[in-house]
Amino acid sequence: MDAKQITRRSLFAGAGALSITAVLAACAPGATKTVYWDNWPYYMDGEADGSFPTLKDFEAKTGIHVEYATKVDDNNTYYASIKNQLAAGTDTGADTFCLTDWMVGRLIGDNDLAKLDYKKLPNVTANLDPAFKGAGSFGDFDPGRAYSLPWKGIIAAVGYHKVNYKALTGKDAPATLEDLWAPELKGKIEVLSEMRDTLGIIMMANGVDIAKFTKADFDAALALFKSKVDSGHIRGVKGNSYIDDYVNGDAVAGIVWAGDLIATNTEAGNQDLGFVLLDTGSTFATDNFVIPKGAKNKEFAEQLINYYYDPEVVAKSSIGGVFYVPPVAGVKEIVAKTNPELAANEMLFPSADTYATKLRHFRTLTAEEDNSFSQAWSDVSNGVV
Amino acid sequence: MAFAAFGSSAPTTQGQTKSGRVVLALLLPGLIYLVLFFVIPLVSLVLTSLEAPAASGKIGEYVPGVDFANYSYVVTKYWPQIARSFGFAFLATIIALLISYPLAYFIGVKVRSRPMLQRMMVTLVIAPFFISFLLRTIAWKQMLADHSPIMEWAHQVGLMSPSQSFIGSEAAVVFGLVYNFIPFMTLPLYTSLERLDIRFLEAGSDLYASPAKVFRKITLPLSMPGIISGTLLTFIPIAGDYVNASRDFLGSSNTSMIGTMVDADFLQNRNYPAASAMSVVLMGIILILVTWYVRKSGTEDLL
Structure with a gap:
């Protein structure tokens, strides 16, 4: 996605978020467990009314607070905002963020990303849709998915x-x-x-x-x-x-x-x-979770990624209004139980035939x-x- | 000037040194601010504009150097966009002046006898600032869409052929620039016209000068400071504007201005040296034009 929007509101929002982060860090180091996740707008269930059902479930389940910020409205502008920290290997303010595959390819090439620990990601091992695995499919920028995992397919x-x-x-x-x-x-x-x-x-x-x-x-x-x-x-x-x-x-x-x-x-x-x-x-492209080298809470980020590879959770977010292709096997079947019409939508759940004949990755x-x-x-x- | 004021070579007495220190202390916050947010970024901008591509050939990798090629690159490549920026800025400034002058005259002179109305009108001029610049521009994009009532009307009366779109045209960008920057023209004009002594005008007509002559010989010269500051306050930001001409707002691929190219080089192409060189070129041209303009109009005292 290359959604390019410059608004003063988002600038202020960014400034506000920064100062809040600073305050939290200053007064409660280690007291609460928090993971910082930057993502694109309109990419989370309950975003319109701020209810965030799947995020709230994660917080209840793990006790880790998710600081979810829709700070990514363009791959290039987001990169520009963190490039100095990435180059220095220091904290960018986000423990994980989702960027498009070609940008992730550049980050891997620049050695900016931390390697994922698959021991912490059992759901990924079990449920990652084979089409997204890497090498020869929709993940040739990251063979074997060592550094990135798909959030959604586009x-x-x-x-x-x-x-x-x-x-x-x-x-x-x-x-x-x-x-x-x-x-x-x-x-x-x-x-x-x-x-x-x-x-x-x-x-x-x-x-x-x-x-x-x-x-x-x-x-x-x-x-x-x-x-x-x-x-x-x-x-x-x-x-x-x-x-x-x-x-x-x-x-x-x-x-x-x-x-x-x-x-x-x-x-x-x-x-x-x-x-x-x-x-x-x-x-067909993907927006992908990555963890920058300087991330302070890598383990929490991995817990979060693992959570979003649970088909039940992803089904809930798909029904909740995230209309992009989930990279998790088994979601379609769960959605079909309550919303067969949505499950039949080829744009959200492409069939094996569609993948094979109509969708190609640059x-x-x-x-x-x-x-x-x-x-x-x-x-x-x-x-x- | 500030440095000259307290750094004079005149014999210093005890008192002068003391007041000099006070002046310095009072100036310090301002000076620190200027160094941090003006001098350092400017130096960094100029240094970046001289960098050369790294040997790796990777996108966005540059090494410090003294590479003036960046300047010839941006000027030879982007000269149509540079020319367009200044053409648009010139046109929009003139249109804004033509619209603002009668408006400011009306508010500052004609309704002077009714202060309540006058204050209300000034408020109305400023009112658009209460809403974000970007939101207002997006609103115009919707209002001037192909099938909007305004455009349907324009098609009916034959102002535009139905196959033409207004949004995306050069006229739309100039329109947006005029609209967005008009308060910066109206307010300085208003402040100088508001102080215009009407007795001069009366004296003029008593001496049998025609209204046009009174305007030319009295009103215009007396409002010159307002015209100069108004034109500068609109021309300079318009030349560097990148919102109105953007493809996501009122422009299209054929309306790119200097700001568009800085944006493209900095963010998309990661060609930081070219983006910096372009910014320096923009600043340089504005500086030359403004110096010439201020000299020409004989109002150095204003600055």
């Missing part, structure tokens, strides 16, 4: 507003990426500012396997993307404000994150927004590629020639 593919799409094109739903480039949709298309999702989907539509693409493949996809941006066919390249545009009609179709659409439909109580897993392939880039591809992507997104 599917990106083509989203559209059912009524507006039909009104403009006369068709019910887009079937291919090519459909988005129909002239009637000019200025009504928005794509994600996350390079790996947008270019990944374009590359796959070009017939390229994104698990092993070359620079030429990347350049071809980027050239197509650039032509659509320059001509104004793509109206916006956005992080997280894009959903509003589908609701108010500025955007009619584009590349989106499935979880956002499910949440928007659920909130609005309708099914206005539709979602298509392209036959050519959709991207391969990890070499240092040199990471540099030049990121730069090229940012230049096109910002209209730099």
Whole structure:
């Protein structure tokens, strides 16, 4: 996820959280057991009303207080806020945080992360969905999952507003990426500012396997993307404000994150927004728990991670409104007992067939590629020639 | 200036030394503040702007150096965004001045006889500050969406063709800049017009000057301090603004300004030297323009 939002409120919230942390540390060292967890917004059950049922259960069960903060609204800005502490190996203020796979890959490469102790993670050993294990699947940035464990999987593919799409094109739903480039949709298309999702989907539509693409493949996809941006066919390249545009009609179709659409439909109580897993392939990424080297409460963090690998707990949070793919086996079956409709949703619980045929993970880039591809992507997104 | 004041070479007497110490003590908090939050960051910014890429080639790794290539890199690469920033800043400042002047004149001169109304109007000018700058900008994004009532109306009366979007255009960004910075123009204008002695205007018309001439010869020169500070207070922050032009607010890929590129280089590309060089370039251009402007308008005393 590359949700980019700068708000003064969140700045103040950050400052407030910092001072509270300082006060706690000053007056009660070791008196209460606390674990600090930074995560993305809209990623926890009960977040809207502050009830946090699964977190409260964890606290009751273990006696460890969780200081849960939605401080991560963008991989890059979050990284920038802790990079000096990471480099020095000191406490960043969080014992664990969840970042997207490619960023975790960079952190591993920079030797910023602590190795996970699997002795403390029996639930992970028992329940981690094999698709997420690493090497050759959705975890090639961390072979064997030595440093990171998935929190949620994120599917990106083509989203559209059912009524507006039909009104403009006369068709019910887009079937291919090519459909988005129909002239009637000019200025009504928005794509994600996350390079790996947008270019990944374009590359796959070009017939390229994104698990092993070359620079030429990347350049071809980027050239197509650039032509659509320059001509104004793509109206916006956005992080997280894009959903509003589908609701108010500025955007009619584009590349989106499935979880956002499910949440928007659920909130609005309708099914206005539709979602298509392209036959050519959709991207699948993960946000992952990591523990920085300087973490003060590594063991508590591991207890917390272990807790979120209990299928009962994860099922509760999925039903509670976290509409992203859980990496824990057995969740679907538990959800099916109380909410069969949700359990049948392919975007939340992809079938083995979907994993095998439709979902692909953007391969990890070499240092040199990471540099030049990121730069090229940012230049096109910002209209730099 | 402060240093010159107590560091003068005039023969010092006991009393002067004592008061010098008091002055120094009073200045100390301010000086420490300036050193901590201005001098040190500025030096660090300049040093970062001279760093060179590390041999590892990893993203975000740089070594200290004296690499002026960062400057030529940002200027040759981002000159369209630099030009756009100053073009937008110039345009938005002029529009803000044209809107603010009559408004400030009305509040400061016309309703002077009714202080209650005057105070209320000043409050209204400041009122938008009670709501976050970002929230207001997002609100405009919604109000000016393609199918919003305002845009439906604009399509009907033919102001815009239905296939055109306002959000994402250069006009939308300039609109947002004008809207967000207009109080910074209105308030200084108001304070200088509020002190305008109406008797001068009366004398002018008694001497058979036309209203236009009275304005040109009396009102305008007397409100010059307000115009200068108003234009500076709007132009400088607008040139560095990165919210309005952002793709998540009123802009699109085709409206990037200097701030957008600093953001992209610093956060996404982790090219800290380029982002720093860009910031130094922005500061440099503003400094040159402002110095020239203040000299030209002959109001050095103001600063």
